[in-house]
Amino acid sequence: MAESRPNPTNSKVGRLIESYGLDGLGEELEQRWTADEDADSLRTLADVFNHEILEAAALDAGLDLLDGEIKTFYEALSDTDATGAERTRARGRLERAGVDVEGLQRDFVSHQAVHTYLTSYRGASKERKRSDPTERVQRLRGRLAAVTESALDSVANQEDFVIGSPDVLVDVQVFCSDCGSQYGFDELVERGGCECR
Template sequence: MPPDSDPTEYKVGRLIDKYDLDGLGQELEDRWLGRGYESQSLRSLADWFNKYILEEKFNRAGEPPMDGEIDNIYRLLTDDEVTSGMRLDAETALEEKDIDPENTRKEFVSHQSVYVYLTEHRGASKQHSSKDRIGSARDTIQRLQSRLIAVIENHLEQLRNAGELTIGEFTVLIDIQILCEDCGSSYSLTDLFDRGGCDCE
């Protein structure tokens, strides 16, 4: 299904337009659907896209990254287990290349942003057989998450416009975590679906 909306209505589309990354939207769709690539989860696609944007920032700053540098900087900026000192070192390294670390973090997209862009703008859809209950559940939940995000965004914008809430440009993030009380393992819903279960025998 060809795109029938303005891509800049979506965060992913705005970034593709900003950095002149023609063809990246098609590659995102192909990677999600497994056309010419091994099918990737939305979370891994978000990480892949964010690293692509980070590398583009390096190139535009005239500082082509060394092997492994993008993966390392991205991990230091986004991993909750990274110490504040290590994160500060990464931010300093970016500033030395005239790359704004705070703006960089703001431009990183969530897996939900990728899903909304692919399904609403590009019209992409994963077709599942009637036996694929996980696939069906995944699609249903992602649609509900997207709807909830849209409702939250709408209310926040109305409150801001009415002067009842002070907030700058914002992104609504919804992260569902599943805790298995038997084995104690915890996963995001996407990761639990991707791996096919928890650590229970």
Template sequence: MADNTASPHTNYKVGKVLSEYDLLDLHAELPDLWLGESGEATSLRDLADEINIAVLRQAMERAGTDPLEGEAENAYRLLTDDDVSAGVRTQQRNRLERAGIDVDQLQSDFVTHQAVYTYLTNGLGVSKETTDETEPLEKHEERIQRLRSRTVAVMENSLSELREAGHLSLGSFDTIVDLRVYCQDCETQYDLGELLRRGGCDCEREDT
């Protein structure tokens, strides 16, 4: 594989964010972290969280604050975790804004695991080989992720062409394809990745 990690590819959102926040070391580590060449492989979702936390930490440092150990991680959780109440989330936003951080801009710079996958595979040319020893769930998730990334690419190209031709009024945008699975038997709904990680829906737990 060619060394495409020398500098971020800023025509992709992940590369642009890593460049703007001077996260060059993290950029260089991304392929190894995903492939697990230096240890346990890191999931796409964990990679996205790691990038976003690094972005938040850098924003705090640029604003003149010196975040304590774990402070950026906790601030990120309070901004993004679904289990956090609206009141607590607002308090965290206010704390960051009082420190001089543009929270709206900060959150628009956060990346998704889809964007990370697209950047690794299309931007950096990283491929994750699957073998017969690969876990079946992981293998199928990788296959679905590739299809989703291609869907995102087609949507982005089409929207950009329509905008440039004057057929569509649209500012800067990110394209998100959210895959969810609804089980009619136990009436539960999951993000695809969550369903695969937990090994099934509530039906299995009810039968045991």
């Protein structure tokens, strides 16, 4: 007997997929969350979803969008670090096109709403497989580099910060207070431990 799941439109995410005409987005979110390699976090998926509804609302209003404008609008409407001028500019452009900005912001979803939709309404589950410690550290380095690059991009959008084309390098150092030795993570793993061994 097939397991019956609740109607996805009973969830906020499911209702919004239907009302904004975002067919296929639920499946995409599920695939991106349950991917074996490079799966997206629920927070990332909430941002992806919110970008999609923002873009759908802007296009439905007949707004001619510039490259990167949806990202700029979303950051201005959702980021607590956005300046008042950025918020006003984004809100004004959307409202002039006929977008109900307050209603749109109420439609933005949290990572918890995405989790509920994926698990309770789509039946998705995320298998946690234990990865090797070196892989975990490499993934964390990659995430830290991406977050740092994103933070640099945000800061670079401010008038008083200038940076060329930065490359972010993440180096993990391990210090043993017992023997006083210090190694890069990869070197420490390769050699099988510190001087204490």
